Structures are given as structure tokens and as C-alpha cells.
Amino acid sequence: MARRTKVAILGGGIGGLSAAHELAELGDDAFEIDVYEASEAVGGKAKSQFLADTGREGRLDLPGEHGFRFFPAWYSHLPDVMQRIPRPGGGTVADNLVGCTEMGMAEVGARQVYKLKRHRPSAVGEFVDMLAAVGDLFEGTGISTMEMGRFVLSMLGFACASDERRRDVYENRSFFEFIRGATYSERFRRYINSSRFMVAMDAQRGSACTIGNKVLQLILDFFRPKGANDRVLNGPTATRWLDPWEAYLRSRGVRFHFGRPVSALEVDVSRRRIAGARIGSTGERIEADHFIASLPLEPMALLVGDDLAGLDASLMEFKRARVHELTAWMVGAQYFLRRDVTICDGHIAFPDAPWALSAISQAQFWTRGQEEAFSALYGDGSVAGVLSVDVSDWSTTAPGLSKTAAQCASKEEVLDEVWRQIKQGLNGTKEELLRDEDLVRAHLDTGIQFTAEGVRNASPLLVHPPGSWYQRPLAAPEGVQNLFFAADFVQTGTDLATMEGANEAARLAVNGLLAREGRSARATLFPTTEDAGPLMRKIKAWDRKSWLEQRRALPNLPKPPGPFRDGEGPSLDEVKRYQAELEAAARALPDLP
Structure with a gap:
């Protein structure tokens, strides 16, 4: 029996899972695939963060998240892979996507939330x-x-x-x-x-090329049928997507190794190859024929040393980049409520909020099509709704607090101020949507850590400042024979730090690996298109x-x-x-x- 080609995937986030998926399906059992993940679960920034010991009488623990999931119409790669993941009970996990019919704007002092209905x-x-x-x-x-x-x-x-x-x-x-x-x-x-409320965009810091492309896509989405331009999962990311995905990959022979962070890459400069990787606190050495790195931006930057950067021009530009200047924080908080406050059938932006907040009332989507109420599915029966909030500005002072989010001393201080800003936007003169007595408990993304040296974020996002395209590596660097990148910060057609970008990068990485193995199979790529009509296409x-x-x-x-x-x-x-x-x-x- 011929020896199988060993592939080590470093990181079990969306990029790593996507790379494992494509290799497992395209490889004709020719690849031995191992995924090394630092945490105890797959998913990276997308994984759910269940609040331990909050479930009672057969209910699941209360579901926290890094941030709410959002699947806009211009996503192509991610829906494609979701259609290839079997769902327990039949169908695929793509069947767990449900459409939103509205978008809300919650302004301070407005009589009510303005609801933009998408019926074009x-x-x-x-x-x-x-x-x-x-x-x-x-x-x-x-x-x-x-x-x-x-x-x-x-x-x-x-x-x-x-x-x-x-x-x-x-x-x-x-x-x-x-x-x-x-x-x-x-x-x-x-x-x-407030364009940041949909995707990781920063209109003031982001390049006109990246932000302009996505703003144009969002504008064109208004011409799509109701519910087709904005979709969410009908439950926690883990149960509705990640758990079935891991199970499917295991059935295809993919092996997972949890609690195994990458600490170093060993470079064979003369052969232009990665010779091995050091894993975990013990420095265990692993070897493989190919390595696919699917790590967040900052940890990956620490692994690119002079010897590795010297082999490839795109890696040299990446090493020279001031990574901290390319990133911003966008993390989630969840507010578990005694009553279900639906607000609107979709996402809500808070344009007045100093901390650039956006939110979605999730219970309405997580119980759609089910007979059971949210309180029967999660927690101890006292929680009827959950408001999931993304906090996207950690450097602006909140007038009521006289602090930035990054200057707060505890997660409770952050959560209290976010709650106050949300109430300011939602509680207009017409009605009081949010009441303090409705709040059961709140959760802040576990990636935010409060230390003696200050607040630390374990998962900052690329925000695409001007010129940053040229500082991002290729998914398949030409100068290194067996190293590939399946991460949302590499150069892709998606050109945005999103799950879609990570999935496209994974496909580019796998295609580079398959080419170097001399194989003809390729993962499908979906070029980004602007459906602005044939006459606009002619002008372009x-x-x-x-x-x-x-x-x-x-x-x-x-x-x-x-x-x-x-x-x-x-x-x-x-x-x-x-x-x-x-x-x-x-x-x-x-x-x-």
C-alpha cells in the first residue's frame, strides 16, 4: 500500500476545518490529515461559549458566542461547504440558515427603532x-x-x-x-x-478598495428577495454547524488533537521547506509533508521568523508589517432576558453608541420552526430571550463612563456600560423595550482577558488599513514548498476578515498543495461578483x-x-x-x- 501524504493543519478554526474538508473530499484517501487546535473545541472565533452549569432539567447550558453569526448574500464559499455537511436527522447544515427580513437602526431619542424592510x-x-x-x-x-x-x-x-x-x-x-x-x-x-454592524468593516480606518467593495455589495443586496440578503443560524453555532462538521470530518478520517497550540516552525532553508513544528508547552515536535497554518493574525506573525520570511516576498512583507496597526477588536456579549424582546426581524445598528454596537435578538430565530420555546431549550427555564451584541470600538471614551472599553477594569464594567448604551438606543419615548429587571445574566467573549497589565484580546481582527493588501501573505507562498495559509488575513477575492474569507483562503491553500503534489483535483472557487446589471459590467x-x-x-x-x-x-x-x-x-x- 502506497504511503499517504501527511498534512498537518495548525488551527481548528473555520479556515482549518475548511482545508481539512476540501482535502478529505478531494484527496481520494491519499492524505493523512491531522488538525492541531490550541483550545478544547473546533471553530476558532466562531465557536460557541456555553456558560457552564447553567442548564437544568435536560436543557442545554446558556449559549454564549464570540459574536453573532452573519451570512450575507455575497457569501458563496461558506454556503457551498455547509451544503456538503450532513445534518443529524437529514439534510445539511445549510438547512439551518434562516433569512432576516428587516434591518434596524436604534438612534438615541427616536420614538422607536427604525426598521428597514427588504422587499425590493x-x-x-x-x-x-x-x-x-x-x-x-x-x-x-x-x-x-x-x-x-x-x-x-x-x-x-x-x-x-x-x-x-x-x-x-x-x-x-x-x-x-x-x-x-x-x-x-x-x-x-x-x-x-455603523457599516461595521454587518461585517468587520471600519469605514474610517479601512482602505477604500476593501470597504468600497463590501459597501457596494451591501447596497446591491437591497435588490435581492426578502430574506435572501441576510441569514443567520437557527441555533448556537456549535450545535447547528460546528459539531456536525467535526463529526463529518472524523468520518472522513480527519484526526483532531486538542489543547495543542503551535509554538514554533522549524525551517529547512536549504530545501525551502518547513521541517517540523513545535506543539504545546512541552515543545513536542511533529513532522508532516505539508503544513497548513490556520492561526489568527497575531499568533501567526510571531511564527514568521527571519529565516522563513527570507524565502518568500509575501512573507517578508508580512513580517515587516506592524501587525498591531492592522487590527481592531470586535467581540461579542450576550444578555439573557426573562422575556423575549424581538426588536426587529434581523440585525440592529446603534449609530449613536460610542462603542460601535450592533445586535440581534436571537431567540426568534433559534426557535423558528420548533414547538419548544427558548426557555424550554436553554438554561434553567427562567431565560426567554437573548440579545447578542457585537462591541466594535474599544478605544472611544463613553461619556457616561469616562473610559474606553479597553480601560475597563473588569468584564462587569464593560457589560454594564454596553447595557446602558443599548438601552439608550432602544428605549425611546414610545416604549421601554429593555428593563433592568428583565436581565438574568450577561456574558462577555472569553477572548477578552483582564490582567494587571490591562485588557487583552486573544482574537483581534484585521481591519484592512490603506496599503495592507500588500502586507498580507499569499495562501500558497511560492518561496516555501510545503507551507500554506488558510486564514482570513491572507490575500483573497473576499478581501475581508470573515468566515467567508477564511474558507476561500483554505480552498486556495488546498489548491496550492494539490498542485505541488501533481494532482489535477481542485477545490471550487467562486469569484466575487457585483450584480449591478450588464451595462455596468460593460463600463467596468x-x-x-x-x-x-x-x-x-x-x-x-x-x-x-x-x-x-x-x-x-x-x-x-x-x-x-x-x-x-x-x-x-x-x-x-x-x-x-
């Missing part, structure tokens, strides 16, 4: 009506039509730019600079920065040709209205005329051969 047509048509989509986004918020018009013009200009021009030009400036965010009202700036194609040949934007497009002085902008009629002019210009462009 299922197709854009020949040309995207950007004004209609952005108008839906800001309808009822009090944003001036001039500011809305200026934002539409910015996004139309971005939509016309080819991917190559976006990377060459917009990568090197922030999204806030690109839209001239400082010239907008404070109210509008709060709304733009011509812009690509013009940019690659002459390094200039397409010269024969109509010029947008403006320029405008600070605080001014176009009328909506001017924006409509400009959209019509762009559409006419696109029709006049000949088809490219």
Missing part, C-alpha cells in the same frame, strides 16, 4: 438604480437628500471602476477619505461608521482596458455633478439625470471582443 425586486435590471437602493438605506433616518446624493455619486464612481483600478488607486486611501467623509454631517458620519470592462493600457480612468464617461462645497450636494433630480447619462453612455460603448 429580485433583479437589478440592465443598470443599477443606486439612488433607489441608497434611498431605501437612509429612508426615515433624517439624513439630508444632498448628503445622500453625494454618497450615491461616490458609489456610482466606485461601481464604474475596474477591479484593477480599485486595487491600484483606492487601496492606498481610506474609504472615509474617498467619500470625503469629514465634509458630511456628524449624523451621516455615524451612519457610515472598458475601464479595465483603459486602466491596464493607459493607467487612466475611462475618459468618455459623463462627469458627475459638482464639485460641491462642504455641506452641500446635488439634488435628487441631478443624481437621477446622472444615472441616466451613465446608462446611455454604457449603451453607446461597443462590446469588447
Whole structure:
């Protein structure tokens, strides 16, 4: 019997599990796959954090999470792998995804939460009506039509730019600079920065290329059918996704080793290979034919020494990067309530919250289609609902506390202030949605640790500052023969630190490994697409040709209205005329051969 190729996957998060999945299914039993995970469970940042000893009389412990799960419409790789994971009782774990029909904005002083209902047509048509989509986004918020018009013009200009021009030009400036965010009202700036409530985006720190791509995707999502643009799991991540995934991989021969953190990589410089890895506090040495690293950004950066970085240009750029300047904190908290406060059928942004909060009331989704109530499934029977909150700004001072989140002395201090900010946004003059007497207990992500030296976060996220694309490694570095990266910080088409990015990186890593093994099989990749209509695709194609040949934007497009002085902008009629002019210009462009 031929010797099987040994693959060591370092890290059991979404990237590591995805790499194991693709190898197990594509390898024809040719690979011996071992996953080494530092914690005691798979999932990384996605794993559930059940509160020990809170379940009674057959109920599960109360379910905490690193943060709420979110599956936007532009995810392609993750739904694909979920459709290949059997679900106990039949079907696949993709059947555990349920659609959200609303998005909420909770402003301080508002009479009630503004609920954006997603009911737009299922197709854009020949040309995207950007004004209609952005108008839906800001309808009822009090944003001036001039500011809305200026934002539409910015996004139309971005939509016309080819991917190559976006990377060459917009990568090197922030999204806030690109839209001239400082010239907008404070109210509008709060709304733009609340883009972070859906994905790990920071409009002020993130590059215009990365943030612009995702903002455009979110805008285009408003043209999708109700419930198809925003999906969540119908239960805790562990039970609805990760546990079935681990069971399936074990059935395919994948072996898991828990409590085994990676402490060092040994490099054979002369052969341009990883010779081995040191695991755990004892420094146990493991050997493999190939190594797939699926570690968070900061731990991975510590493992890339001079000898390894010297073998590959992308790893050298990665080593030179100031990793702490590339990251921010985005972690979750859960508030377990005596009554189910649904708020809206989807996610809620808190644009006034100093700590950039976003939330979702989860019980409505976790009991959908079931006869049992939340209180019958989790805890001791006293908890009827759970509000899951993401805290995305740890460096802004909360006026009521006179501290940043990172300056707090305990998790209780953080949780109390987050609760106060949530109540400010939700408890308008019409009704009091949240009451202190409803709160049973609260949970903060266990990755946040309070020490004598201050607050530490074990899982910071890449926030894609300008120029950071060039500091991120490739999934399959050419200079190292047997090292690959399946992590959300590598260069991918997704280009965002998300579960989708980790899954795509894993596929790129596996494809690189398969190629070096001389195998023809490949994991499927799904190019990121912008469904803005065939005429917009034609403009982008011509812009690509013009940019690659002459390094200039397409010269024969109509010029947008403006320029405008600070605080001014176009009328909506001017924006409509400009959209019509762009559409006419696109029709006049000949088809490219």
C-alpha cells in the first residue's frame, strides 16, 4: 500500500476545518490529515461559549458566542461547504440558515427603532438604480437628500471602476477619505461608521478598495428577495454547524488533537521547506509533508521568523508589517432576558453608541420552526430571550463612563456600560423595550482577558488599513514548498476578515498543495461578483482596458455633478439625470471582443 501524504493543519478554526474538508473530499484517501487546535473545541472565533452549569432539567447550558453569526448574500464559499455537511436527522447544515427580513437602526431619542424592510425586486435590471437602493438605506433616518446624493455619486464612481483600478488607486486611501467623509454631517458620519454592524468593516480606518467593495455589495443586496440578503443560524453555532462538521470530518478520517497550540516552525532553508513544528508547552515536535497554518493574525506573525520570511516576498512583507496597526477588536456579549424582546426581524445598528454596537435578538430565530420555546431549550427555564451584541470600538471614551472599553477594569464594567448604551438606543419615548429587571445574566467573549497589565484580546481582527493588501501573505507562498495559509488575513477575492474569507483562503491553500503534489483535483472557487446589471459590467470592462493600457480612468464617461462645497450636494433630480447619462453612455460603448 502506497504511503499517504501527511498534512498537518495548525488551527481548528473555520479556515482549518475548511482545508481539512476540501482535502478529505478531494484527496481520494491519499492524505493523512491531522488538525492541531490550541483550545478544547473546533471553530476558532466562531465557536460557541456555553456558560457552564447553567442548564437544568435536560436543557442545554446558556449559549454564549464570540459574536453573532452573519451570512450575507455575497457569501458563496461558506454556503457551498455547509451544503456538503450532513445534518443529524437529514439534510445539511445549510438547512439551518434562516433569512432576516428587516434591518434596524436604534438612534438615541427616536420614538422607536427604525426598521428597514427588504422587499425590493429580485433583479437589478440592465443598470443599477443606486439612488433607489441608497434611498431605501437612509429612508426615515433624517439624513439630508444632498448628503445622500453625494454618497450615491461616490458609489456610482466606485461601481464604474475596474477591479484593477480599485486595487491600484483606492487601496492606498481610506474609504472615509474617498467619500470625503469629514465634509458630511456628524449624523451621516455615524451612519457610515455603523457599516461595521454587518461585517468587520471600519469605514474610517479601512482602505477604500476593501470597504468600497463590501459597501457596494451591501447596497446591491437591497435588490435581492426578502430574506435572501441576510441569514443567520437557527441555533448556537456549535450545535447547528460546528459539531456536525467535526463529526463529518472524523468520518472522513480527519484526526483532531486538542489543547495543542503551535509554538514554533522549524525551517529547512536549504530545501525551502518547513521541517517540523513545535506543539504545546512541552515543545513536542511533529513532522508532516505539508503544513497548513490556520492561526489568527497575531499568533501567526510571531511564527514568521527571519529565516522563513527570507524565502518568500509575501512573507517578508508580512513580517515587516506592524501587525498591531492592522487590527481592531470586535467581540461579542450576550444578555439573557426573562422575556423575549424581538426588536426587529434581523440585525440592529446603534449609530449613536460610542462603542460601535450592533445586535440581534436571537431567540426568534433559534426557535423558528420548533414547538419548544427558548426557555424550554436553554438554561434553567427562567431565560426567554437573548440579545447578542457585537462591541466594535474599544478605544472611544463613553461619556457616561469616562473610559474606553479597553480601560475597563473588569468584564462587569464593560457589560454594564454596553447595557446602558443599548438601552439608550432602544428605549425611546414610545416604549421601554429593555428593563433592568428583565436581565438574568450577561456574558462577555472569553477572548477578552483582564490582567494587571490591562485588557487583552486573544482574537483581534484585521481591519484592512490603506496599503495592507500588500502586507498580507499569499495562501500558497511560492518561496516555501510545503507551507500554506488558510486564514482570513491572507490575500483573497473576499478581501475581508470573515468566515467567508477564511474558507476561500483554505480552498486556495488546498489548491496550492494539490498542485505541488501533481494532482489535477481542485477545490471550487467562486469569484466575487457585483450584480449591478450588464451595462455596468460593460463600463467596468472598458475601464479595465483603459486602466491596464493607459493607467487612466475611462475618459468618455459623463462627469458627475459638482464639485460641491462642504455641506452641500446635488439634488435628487441631478443624481437621477446622472444615472441616466451613465446608462446611455454604457449603451453607446461597443462590446469588447
